[in-house]
Amino acid sequence: MKSRNLNDYEEIAGEIVVSQLRQLAANLKGARVVHVNSTRVGGGVAEILDWMLPLMNDLGLNASWEVIDGYDMFFDVTKTFHNGMQGSSVELTQKMIKIYEKNIEKNADRLRPVLEEADFVIIHDPQPAALLDLCPERKGKWVWRCHIDTSRPDRKVWKYIKSKVEGYDGSIFSMKSFARPLPHPQFIVAPSIDPLSPKNCDIDEKEIKKVFSKYGIPNDRPVLTQISRFDMFKDPLGVIKAFKTLTENNFQAELVLAGGGATDDPEGEKVLREVKAAAQENPHIHVLLLPSDAHRTINALQRGSALIIQKSLQEGFGLTVTEGLWKEKPVIGGNVGGIRLQIHNYYTGFLVETPEGAALRIRELLHDPAKLKRMGKVAKQFVRENFLLTRHLREYLTFMLGLGRGLTNYVLAECREHCDENFQ
Template sequence: MLDVVDIGKRSLATYRGVAPDEQLDALFRSAERLRGARCLHLSATPYGGGVSEILRSLVPLYNDLGIVADWKLIHGDDTFFQVTKRIHNGLQGAPGALTESEKAIYLANSQLNARRLIADSEDYDFIFVHDPQPLVLASLSGNRDARWIWRCHIDTSRPNPSFWELLAPYLLDYDAAIFTLQEFIPPALPIEHVRVYAPAIDPLSPKNHPLPQPLARDVLEWIGIRTHRPLVTQVSRFDRWKDPMGVVRAYQRVRPHVPDLQLALVGSLAMDDPEGWDCYEEVRAATAHDSLIHVLTNLVGVGNIEVNALQTYSDVVVQKSLREGFGLVVSEALWKGTPVVGGRVGGIPLQLREDSGGILVDSVEECAEAMLHLLRQPEEARLLGERGREHVRQHFLMPRLLLDHLHLMDTLSSARPLPSRDIVPSPLTAIQGV
């Protein structure tokens, strides 16, 4: 059987006064037509990336609305995840091709996971499959009663044809697909129903909940950050697409102008990303001589609260990605009122509108210039952060993402009606705050 992630309970009532009221009201109206439905989200790992962070907050909210939802994980050994990382990179345009042996590893593990899904004997109405790791399960599970949705979180605008031709036939069994941007929709996508909407952050999660400045200072001092010195931070997986070495080079250009400037490079090492270890070691080796560069991971006790403190207390947050699906850390930083210097790729420009949130850059040199500008102009940086926070409130908080999912589910169930289910008591009072 597939592993079930323990997600606890959440209440949409707690978002009243945080997320826009109109989104919360619309959620209840949409959920009325779906109460009693059963929904599954499938992914590769319970921690270490944006997908897991989204699902940990999103899935409990389905249940609060009366939609029975689970989050389950596929299984795989290190070899399988090495292959899926190559597929991930190939879908983002990296060169190369899978060997016949690697294709066999991917398909054999997918067959095992399909059998585990069948053994679960759960009668789901909707199955959301996140990214390429579990993609093949729609074809192999034999469950055609469910409405299958592929949620692609990465930039597949120019996929390597070798990888795309391998996976595209397995998408024929999907009822719908979701992408973050219109331009991410790959050529000749064999799915008729396509939605485009962005991911979102949870403003009430430990990573994003308001953190008092004194507590933030204490947390940072505890992990070695000196709070009397200026600080620039990048939070992301140790992944070459996130260009951590480019951030280091930009920092080194700024450092002569701000001699006591600190840089924090912070990331999780996840079980479905074996390349992350190589990137981490490369960054460690390149920065070992500089005591003001802090390379921090979940392996040394840096988790949600520490990241919250870093994003809250930093003078500037950087997300200098070379390819990016969305970049949740941009919205996370903006939610705390911290300005962002971001790469002009993927979903980052969605979050950094003109004169709002921060500065978009295209090179190491531009990144350094933008960092130095914001460090030297703290009032402008503060205003950018404030405007960015409101932009995130309107567009990139968890209730809006849940609402988009419910609209899609409602459309799919209208085309193919759901079977009758036991009705869960309505959460009307909780949502409307009466």
């Protein structure tokens, strides 16, 4: 992806927002910020760091990104951490811990000089968490950034990870319900979308039509779309049930269920089979298995739809909801997790509990195009003000300033003329 700078976002987020970021960052000029995670490509964390690093540097910070090395057995253990943190019941043995600690020590030997000199070290997720104890001469503030839903972690895994993250100066969770009791400040920073990424950038009508034509989706009837991997918690069968409830009452529409990630996931394959079986007899239901890099296709499907559905039964933050709202589409979403933070009845969409509820709200919105349009506009503005990467970046700068100045309720960062001395 081409590196962007902040000026690229001025038109979308607003000049005032970008100017505010520059003013805030002036107080951190020259600060050495090191992000550490476990992979350079693939996954949400790498996607965030891909845009965050260039923007932090554009703001005058000295940001870098380190990746821990490992081998299969090491990553098997960290995968166990990841699954356990998300609530799966897993087995964590002393042997696994030894494998983890031995490899993290090797990484610490390599990274220690950079990490110990940094003003801020941001450790992403549990994989590199143990680095803190292995950098005893550290000078800066260390923050553990947990991107995972840790509301109900496996007890053994959390006990171990907790012992590694307790010593940090702070931790960051994506939602307040994910936060765990820890003896340091716990910040809440919600995820965000990049409005210039292939998944969210403006695309023209011609490209949208081409995608719809490629997948045989008629454009003479309203299209309802749910984008998500084929997972029971995303309730694709509930969406089909809602759609059938609508069509049984002579309602004419097309339903698109599109997602990826099923091929290497036995559970996903099973769900996909069930979805295809449920959809088989209905030519107006389009089940699309997309490759993981089909960002522009997803963008086109969302933009060409009348409204977006995300009828999850369990959800983290729900970035597909944010993406739909950004495209001026009201979203009909399950009343769970982060979807609740984004959908507000009669403003940005509707929260629903059942397939019948989804059918009712879809009918209501499609029956009133003016309401659909009005809610779409509110939805986009809501994302512009709250869930673009500029807000995400502002919150990172804010917690760094807060921690750097000794976190209190009220921090004055009025040292513009002296800040270079502070951080260089």
